[in-house]
Structures are given as structure tokens and as C-alpha cells.
Amino acid sequence: MKTVIDTLKSTPRVIDPFLPKTLLFRLLGVAQTRTWFFWGLQLVLWTALSVVMFLLCSIFKPNQAELKHVMLMRLFFGFLMTCILREVYRTSLLRNQQGWKNTMVLVVSCLVLTGLEQLITTLMLYLKLPIPGSLDFLNTGHPVILRLIVLLVWSGFYLLILKVEKAHALEMRALKAEVSARENRLRQLQAQMNPHFLFNALNTVLACKDDPVAVEEVTQNLADFLRFSLRETPELEPLALELDALETYLTVQRIRFGDNLICKIGCDTAARSVLVPPLLVQPLLENAFNYGAKTSPSLLQVILTAKLEAGFLVVTVANTGRWVSPGGGLSSGIGLSSVEQRLKILFGDEATVCPKADDGWVYVTVRIPMNQPLATESPRPS
Amino acid sequence: MITALLVDDEDAANRRMRTLLAAHPKIHVLGAVENVAGAEEFLAHQRPDVIFLDMKMRSRIGLELLPSLDSRIAVVFVTAYENYALAAFDAGAVDYLVKPVNPERLAVMVDRLLLKFRLIKSPDQEMERFPAQRLHEYFSIPLAGSKEILQCSMSEILWIEAMQNYTQLQFKNQAKAVTARRSMSEWIKLLDGNRFDRLDRSLIIQTEMVRSSEWNARDYTLLTFEGCDRNLAIGRQASARLKMLL
Structure with a gap:
């Protein structure tokens, strides 16, 4: 070692x-x-x-x-x-x-x-x-x-x-x-525990207590998501793993917000197997919910897409609402700049994280070049 | 019918397992005990097919039960700890469930049990059962509602949906689907099992033609195929199967 x-x-x-x-x-x-x-x-x-x-x-x-x-x-x-x-x-x-x-x-x-x-x-x-x-x-x-x-x-x-x-x-x-x-x-451990999300989810469970199906669904998805967050993570793993786990996250949010939320995860088949660092997308999604919930009109929409474009993996998190510059820090304690930093260390300067606001929507786009990542041991085969 | 014994020091955990297993008529719970000693006593009088075993219990841990166990009894570990999965499989367990037990994961486990006890056939083998009857690459399909025969290529088939006695096929670069006078079960025998997969009772897809998928909060997933503008909506079960295939 x-x-x-x-x-x-x-x-x-x-x-x-x-x-x-x-x-x-x-x-x-x-x-x-x-x-x-x-x-x-x-x-x-x-x-x-x-x-x-x-x-x-x-x-x-x-x-x-x-x-x-x-x-x-x-x-x-x-x-x-x-x-x-x-x-x-x-x-x-x-x-x-x-x-x-x-x-x-x-x-x-x-x-x-x-x-x-x-x-x-x-x-x-x-x-x-x-x-x-x-x-x-x-x-x-x-x-x-x-x-x-x-x-x-x-x-x-x-x-x-x-x-x-x-x-x-x-x-x-x-x-x-x-x-x-x-x-x-x-x-990192604190971020993984994700107390903010956890307490909101528990609150949702209480709110649904008269609906056993909803309680079951929230509890199950919450447990699955936490299990995913807290496991030992390799340096890199296929994007598909995180996206599948985020379905559990979004399911909890969907029950929490009810009809006031529309959320989608769109992913190209080719993008599923790209190796990325664990918990790449989740902080962006947290952001989308934190700031989206505060600044969006009554219907919050959160859309996550992952595709391959011109030799890059492009992951975009879009939400309705206004852009709020992350001065006061985020619930997960991970800012956009630190996500970008992490990516640049692994993939070089071509990796970028770009926020953009346009017409009632906020877009955060992560671009990762598809060549071998630098500065790490060779990724394990998936 | 598979008989089961539940072993867990928490009464609530045993109750939950009972509730979950109630959804699977092929599994019958004989009883529930609180510890290894209770299990040993139970096993002196009855022999279940499978034991659902908690790992860490108050006096003795679940693993201790294994050496004295009849080798024909299957063991499924049910525990909150993820880390012991390898040890469990090494010890010869059939499966390993983490608490809180996910009903979908439980269903997979039940399938595994039923397979082991030869009560069902493997779904993977379903599409490879009749290799002799395989279609060639180019073949003809009798169309529904007319005497027409359509010539087509197997590689152009994107998906096949069941429609009562007929099936609807969507081809690549075709705006409309085609209804064929052939049933789902016939297609299963005829299509290349390497390229085509059955996602659920009424859907077969050519997996490598799936270009992207869009999950819509727990209701459905939309699939986009190569050379097709129409999207295909699939349900949760199909979506789960697809994820395993991709």
C-alpha cells in the first residue's frame, strides 16, 4: 500500500x-x-x-x-x-x-x-x-x-x-x-449520511402514516438509498450504478412532494457503462431540490440526463427555479467547485461543471472527457 | 410447495417476513423461533425445506446453526449487515437478504428457491429451449386481418408486444407497428435468444437496439430505440429486468 x-x-x-x-x-x-x-x-x-x-x-x-x-x-x-x-x-x-x-x-x-x-x-x-x-x-x-x-x-x-x-x-x-x-x-462521511435528506424522508414517512403503501415505499427506498450511500466505494464505477440508486432517492422525493413534483432520469445506453467517481451526480440533485424547492413555481421539475456527446460524457441536472449562488454552503457540504475540482484531478482540465440559468430553468452540466482518467490506478473492469 | 422456518430474535422481523412471504403462495411458513436453541428444538421434530436465519442474535449467532443442519435444508440469511454476504455464501447459503427486506429482492430470492427445488424452470433458459426451430435471419410473417405475408429481417425487429392472440411488432425505420398472426409463445421459440430478451409476459425486445431509457418517478420507464421515433413505455418489473440485461 x-x-x-x-x-x-x-x-x-x-x-x-x-x-x-x-x-x-x-x-x-x-x-x-x-x-x-x-x-x-x-x-x-x-x-x-x-x-x-x-x-x-x-x-x-x-x-x-x-x-x-x-x-x-x-x-x-x-x-x-x-x-x-x-x-x-x-x-x-x-x-x-x-x-x-x-x-x-x-x-x-x-x-x-x-x-x-x-x-x-x-x-x-x-x-x-x-x-x-x-x-x-x-x-x-x-x-x-x-x-x-x-x-x-x-x-x-x-x-x-x-x-x-x-x-x-x-x-x-x-x-x-x-x-x-x-x-x-x-x-465525506458526513455528506454520505446525508442528514438533511434523511430527516426530510422520515418526516415524509410520518406524514404518510395513514397510507401503508406509501410508508412501505418511502422506508424501502430510503433504506436502499442509504445503503448505497454508505457502502465502500471504489475509485471509479459505472454511471449506471449511481443512476439506479438515484431512482430510489427520487422515489422518496416524489412521495414527499406528491403531485407538485415531476422528475425524470434519462440515460443513453452507451453512457451507462462509463466509469465515473461515486456520488458524482447526487450532490447536483440535492442542489436542484434545495434551490428548486425554494425558487420554483408550485410545480417543481427535476430532470437528469446522461448522454455521450463528441467524446464527452455529458450529465445535466435541470430544475425549475432560479439560480442561487452557493454562498451559504449546501446541505451535503459539497459545493459545485469541489465537484469540479475532484473531476479535474481525475480527468484533467477538460472536465467541467457549468451552471446556467435560462427562462425559469437552472441547468448544471458536467462534462467528462472519455479518455483514460489521469492520476489514478487503472480502473477495475466493471 | 416449500416449507420454511423463520429464525430471528426480533418478533417484528419475523412478522414482517411472514407478511412478505404471504405474497408467495408456493412458500408456506411452518413456524418462527427466537434463537438458535429454539431452532434446534424445532428441527428435532420437523424438517422445513428452507430456514430464514438472522445472523446476530442475542445468545448465539445464526452461523452456529449451520454445522448441525441437515444438508438438504436451504439457508437464506436475513440480516441488517451487508458485509457478511461473502461469508454467508461460503457457508453454503442459498441467498442473503438485507433488512429492511425489499419485496422485489425477496421475489428474486423466492425464484431462486423455487428453481433450486425444481418447482419452476429458469427464465433464462426459456428462450433457448427450442434451438432447432430457430428462424433464419430473413423470414416471413403472416399478417393479421389479411392473407398477406411480410418479409422481414430479424435484426430489424425492435420489440414485440402481446395483443391477445396476436402480436404487434415494431421494426426499425418503420413509422407504424405491424400486427402478426403469431403468438408470444411462438415468438419465444423462434427468435434468437442471444439478441432478444423477454422483459415480461407481454414484451420481448432486442436489447442492443435500446438507445436510451427515461425513468419517470416510479410509474413507468420510456425506452427509445434506434431508428424509431415512437417510445416504448414499460413497467417496473420490465424495467428491473432490463437493468440487469444492460
Whole structure:
């Protein structure tokens, strides 16, 4: 079973360093926590190194005052070079490349910088420019090796800290995703229980108590509908299943509204077997009844149609009444936008949910493209 | 005649089963008991053909009755829990009903029982009984009210409705139906059982020609066929059968 962490790991996290936003942040020097962390560590490190160097020079080579200057200069350059290294790493290590590629970048960068420093020093010597420190040290102190070692060690620590931080971030995201998933599940369960419909139906039962046939019919259909709503649903299933279940839903509504309601479900035979997410249509139907009942003339008509059109599954819920923008939320807690979102995740941007009002009727049309849905495991055969 | 024993710790549930089963004259309820012990006692003196068994009862669960049961007795589980269906069938139950019991679903279960006890023939087999008498693709029909014979193709038949001793056929791309001097039972023997299905006593359709269906709140369903402007209205039973076929 794929865990949340597996899913997160497999999706590449790409941050474009040349994105205006990131560049801006860096230009303005606006601190993100990571930046503060880095500079803080740098400060501590190089200051500590300086202090140590100072002490060592004072203790072991108290006579060579110049040595201290040399050391400080070298430390300063070291600091500069590590900053450069950081920039190089940020641009090249952001993608999750293989470990050996990273090591390559690391080693090459250190070598290049060391070489560069050596080049500049040699150049300055050649040009007889004043440089701090005696020639002796430069010739015998193995500065290149030392520099290289320092840079490599620094890079090693940089990578290590980066890895730790990434792992931590991943864990945080996994936790957040889990919390969010639980909340969604809770909301979904609540929606499935459909308390609004349930209480209305029970009220209808009471209202019919002198008509045993009606009582039987409402109770039976209500039970069948609830059973359908509450079952474990696969990711996708044939549209026919939901449409058949909605017959029980509409039967209850028909008894509830009596002669004031005309409702129909029309479906092309070809559309029956199209795989759709469960409870796709039902929220739309709920809407139709909620707002239709409030805004429709005395006879409420609710018409559901499903057909195939030009490579799309087109499901339309039409009801008499006026369009009311869903500001206050719906009884089932699922808005049109979240239905659309769900569809877009499964089927891509071509999937749409469009409301339209025209001449005393409100139409909500769901269009689903008929190619394979994306972002899911392959649908089970019906 | 099939005899039945009802086992359920809720008296109301047993009463309901009795009421529902009363609509099926071929099933006779011998008695109703409240628990597994009562059932065992009953079974010591009488042998019903089928036991309707609740799953979760107060002292012992329904499944416990099964091992000691005579293997010739059929078991139908009646319970509020959906999840135990597989376990029930594994245990050899004939069927599984969920509460509140849907009378239509009960009817299907009764059919299954009657089949099992060989009291009726399978409806699926009805249309395949006489393969030797099958019509060819192109055949002729004697028309009612005249001596005319109509030549037609089997694939063009959309539906056939019974009309007393005659039948009315609707063909593809034909505005009017044709009345033939042939009865429903004759058609059942003659038509290709793979393409044609009997939806109820008075209706046969060519299922793959159904283009769309429109359900109208519990009264009727309108079917639209390929190449035909006229819609066909069918009742609940026919509609239920059609859903299984599609």
C-alpha cells in the first residue's frame, strides 16, 4: 500500500531558482528561515575558526604576527568561497539527482575554486602585487591541499544538513497531508449520511402514516438509498450504478412532494457503462431540490440526463427555479467547485461543471472527457 | 410447495417476513423461533425445506446453526449487515437478504428457491429451449386481418408486444407497428435468444437496439430505440429486468 510519504517522494519538488519570486527574495535579502539558519551557521563556523586560528597562532607561532593576517585573509576567502559554493549547490542540487552526480558536482566545484584561488595568487605573485603573508608559507604550508580539504569538509556538512532538513520537511508535509485527509474523510462521511435528506424522508414517512403503501415505499427506498450511500466505494464505477440508486432517492422525493413534483432520469445506453467517481451526480440533485424547492413555481421539475456527446460524457441536472449562488454552503457540504475540482484531478482540465440559468430553468452540466482518467490506478473492469 | 422456518430474535422481523412471504403462495411458513436453541428444538421434530436465519442474535449467532443442519435444508440469511454476504455464501447459503427486506429482492430470492427445488424452470433458459426451430435471419410473417405475408429481417425487429392472440411488432425505420398472426409463445421459440430478451409476459425486445431509457418517478420507464421515433413505455418489473440485461 502506498503511504503518503511514498507519494510525496515520487513527485519531484522543483523550485525554479530563476522564478521571479525566488530571485526577488534573494535580491531583497528577505530572510526565509532556511537562509537565517545558513547564515547563522556560517557566522558561527567562521568566527569560531578565526578564533581558533588566532589562538593557535598566538600559542605556537607568537613571533609571526604576519601569520595571523595571512590566516585571517585565508579564512575570509574561505568564507567567500563557501558562499559561492552554496550558490552553485543550490542551483545544481535542487533536483533529486543520483548521489554520485551530487558528489561529482561537489568535488568539481571545490577543485575549481581551489584552483582558481591558486591561479589568482600565482597571478598576483607574478604581477608582484602585494599579498599578505610571506612567500615561505605559501610555498611550504600546503595551502592548496588545506584549502581543498576545508572546502570538501564544508560541502560535506552542507549536504548532510540539507538532507536532514529535507527529510524533516517531508515528514511535516506527510503529517499535514494525513491530517487533511482525515478531515476530508470526516466531511465525506458526513455528506454520505446525508442528514438533511434523511430527516426530510422520515418526516415524509410520518406524514404518510395513514397510507401503508406509501410508508412501505418511502422506508424501502430510503433504506436502499442509504445503503448505497454508505457502502465502500471504489475509485471509479459505472454511471449506471449511481443512476439506479438515484431512482430510489427520487422515489422518496416524489412521495414527499406528491403531485407538485415531476422528475425524470434519462440515460443513453452507451453512457451507462462509463466509469465515473461515486456520488458524482447526487450532490447536483440535492442542489436542484434545495434551490428548486425554494425558487420554483408550485410545480417543481427535476430532470437528469446522461448522454455521450463528441467524446464527452455529458450529465445535466435541470430544475425549475432560479439560480442561487452557493454562498451559504449546501446541505451535503459539497459545493459545485469541489465537484469540479475532484473531476479535474481525475480527468484533467477538460472536465467541467457549468451552471446556467435560462427562462425559469437552472441547468448544471458536467462534462467528462472519455479518455483514460489521469492520476489514478487503472480502473477495475466493471 | 416449500416449507420454511423463520429464525430471528426480533418478533417484528419475523412478522414482517411472514407478511412478505404471504405474497408467495408456493412458500408456506411452518413456524418462527427466537434463537438458535429454539431452532434446534424445532428441527428435532420437523424438517422445513428452507430456514430464514438472522445472523446476530442475542445468545448465539445464526452461523452456529449451520454445522448441525441437515444438508438438504436451504439457508437464506436475513440480516441488517451487508458485509457478511461473502461469508454467508461460503457457508453454503442459498441467498442473503438485507433488512429492511425489499419485496422485489425477496421475489428474486423466492425464484431462486423455487428453481433450486425444481418447482419452476429458469427464465433464462426459456428462450433457448427450442434451438432447432430457430428462424433464419430473413423470414416471413403472416399478417393479421389479411392473407398477406411480410418479409422481414430479424435484426430489424425492435420489440414485440402481446395483443391477445396476436402480436404487434415494431421494426426499425418503420413509422407504424405491424400486427402478426403469431403468438408470444411462438415468438419465444423462434427468435434468437442471444439478441432478444423477454422483459415480461407481454414484451420481448432486442436489447442492443435500446438507445436510451427515461425513468419517470416510479410509474413507468420510456425506452427509445434506434431508428424509431415512437417510445416504448414499460413497467417496473420490465424495467428491473432490463437493468440487469444492460
